[in-house]
Amino acid sequence: MENSDALGMDDSPEVIAIDAAVSSLRTYFSKRPEMHCYLVVDPSQRDFTNDDEEAQRFRQLKRAIVEVMHDAFPDNHRPYLVELDLNTPEGAGAFAESVRIAFEDRRPMSMAEGLGQRVGGWLASDASLDEVAEHWGRHVLQYNEEGLPCVLRFYDTRALSLIWPVLSQEQQQTLLGPVKVWHALDASAKPRTYSVLAGSRADLSLTTEQWQQIHRHGSVNRALALYAMKVDRQPEPSEIAAAVAAAERAEHYGLFDRDDRVAFVESALAWHPQFDLHPKVLQLLGARAPDKFYTAAVSVLTEQDIVEIRDGAWYERLSASSPR
Incomplete structure (x- = not known):
């Protein structure tokens, strides 16, 4: 025994x-x-x-x-x-x-x-x-x-x-x-x-587009590492795909500070893969001044806001109302 x-x-x-x-x-x-x-x-x-x-x-x-x-x-x-x-x-x-x-x-x-x-x-x-x-x-x-x-x-x-x-x-x-x-x-x-x-x-x-994708990988892997530590497990394939997609969107929003991009990708992992489409987040990102960090822009979100974002019901409604 x-x-x-x-x-x-x-x-x-x-x-x-x-x-x-x-x-x-x-x-x-x-x-x-x-x-x-x-x-x-x-x-x-x-x-x-x-x-x-x-x-x-x-x-x-x-x-x-x-x-x-x-x-x-x-x-x-x-x-x-x-x-x-x-x-x-x-x-x-x-x-x-x-x-x-x-x-x-x-x-x-x-x-x-x-x-x-x-x-x-x-x-x-x-x-x-x-x-x-x-x-x-x-x-x-x-x-x-x-x-x-x-x-x-x-x-x-x-x-x-x-x-x-x-x-x-x-x-x-x-x-x-x-x-x-x-x-x-x-x-x-x-x-x-x-x-x-x-x-x-x-x-x-390598093409210009390929280089652009490769340049994002540092932020992606950093965000995945921090997320893995928080949830105490390895990221799932769907989470890896969400992180890659979020890193590209971070650039489209004009986030060029590395830590800020990492924080954006972390939000996609911790809150919702499409969190930036939530009406309140979208409003905050749209009103963000070029010299203002993403982390500062979303710092006004309340715990209740984040619970709602994580719940995802808003995204289901948004998807249902989108033209097919």
Whole structure:
């Protein structure tokens, strides 16, 4: 009975999810012996492979740095790939530890504190480690719609989950390059795969519209992290979609302060996805002076107003009266 109770104490949702992910990934690679398993590491916030506690697992493993060809980008922030041989105790141990860390970094408090995503997923490729790193190095530095250098942080799984649907299939294939399947956690911290069967192009050639969407992702992910901490769970896909849509509307309302845009997106998550269509909110936004923050404009809302917005009956009436 004591052993049973002890085991039960470890059966938290996170532990169950980690075990399931480890099992699923090991099964995938065991069925494809021709595929290498490359761990993606983003050391920009914290580098777990240099931590005293974890370094021993990774010290002897082969790695390749993804070069970011810009003098202003710190060398110690460059992402890198680690080759994991799952048939060896060292590789299997490092692999299991990397899965644990990936889930740990998705804890709501960790996201809200801005501690970053140290693990960027696990790549399946029959190309060499250096080939994959060199390919990513050709695409990680992009030039935005104003011609300015911009690091496309696709190696951050929370960023990737928002960038991927913005890209065309050709651009997705260009990003993957020699990677056949990219295993990672999605925006809801659920395991997913990124792969595509399409022709590729020489470069990503992101359009102005795509850049505009990508620029919003920082506000979206910040709002989602704060919301996840408040509700103590991962965001649902519908909430992620609502956050993306709200970030675009925030721009249309002329909100250009980052914290103000984050607050607007948070309102869409906490109150109602279309909260800004509520008559009182719409009136406040319409009367807002260009130099007045959104947060100041809506600070006059009462608790009863917010209860009414959350209830959503007003939106049902609005939808029913709209011409079809």
